[in-house]
Amino acid sequence: MDAYKQLSETKAKTTMTKLKDSLKSLLTNYANTLIKPELLYFQRSLKEHHRLPIFYRLPKVHKQPISLRPVVSTSGSLLAIFSTCIGFKMKELLPHIKSYIKNSLNIIEDLNKIAIPDNALIFPVDAVSMYTNIDMEIGIASIKDF
Numbered sequence: 001m002d003a004y005k006q007l008s009e010t011k012a013k014t015t016m017t018k019l020k021d022s023l024k025s026l027l028t029n030y031a032n033t034l035i036k037p038e039l040l041y042f043q044r045s046l047k048e049h050h051r052l053p054i055f056y057r058l059p060k061v062h063k064q065p066i067s068l069r070p071v072v073s074t075s076g077s078l079l080a081i082f083s084t085c086i087g088f089k090m091k092e093l094l095p096h097i098k099s100y101i102k103n104s105l106n107i108i109e110d111l112n113k114i115a116i117p118d119n120a121l122i123f124p125v126d127a128v129s130m131y132t133n134i135d136m137e138i139g140i141a142s143i144k145d146f
Helices: 009-029 036-047 080-097 105-110 136-145
Strands: 055-061 067-073
Touching: 009 055, 009 080, 036 136
Parallel strands: none
Antiparallel strands: 055 067
């Protein structure tokens, strides 16, 4: 939990006000690169009231000893406006990424197309904290390169 720091309500609100001003400025500077529905989405969304993101922890009851998984809920917050748009845009890129796998049925279809040796072992893995472990600069550079 060393990665998190509790802010006073005043500091949190000040930080969110600065963020909102920065995002509005960014939107103004790049408005001409957005299509009309995108611009309208941002304009309408920024007029709404936004709650502060909420931090909580969920117990990992399947672990011994029981530990806690940190969760930051941005639903209904200012950040949700932009993350929703970015998520929508990123989904358009997925089919163009060679390593993209849509779901488990997609994996089965792909595996059926290749010759797998009789002694091969296939097993699932669970990616842990994938997004929180992506270095921001490397992630942004990768998207720009793509």
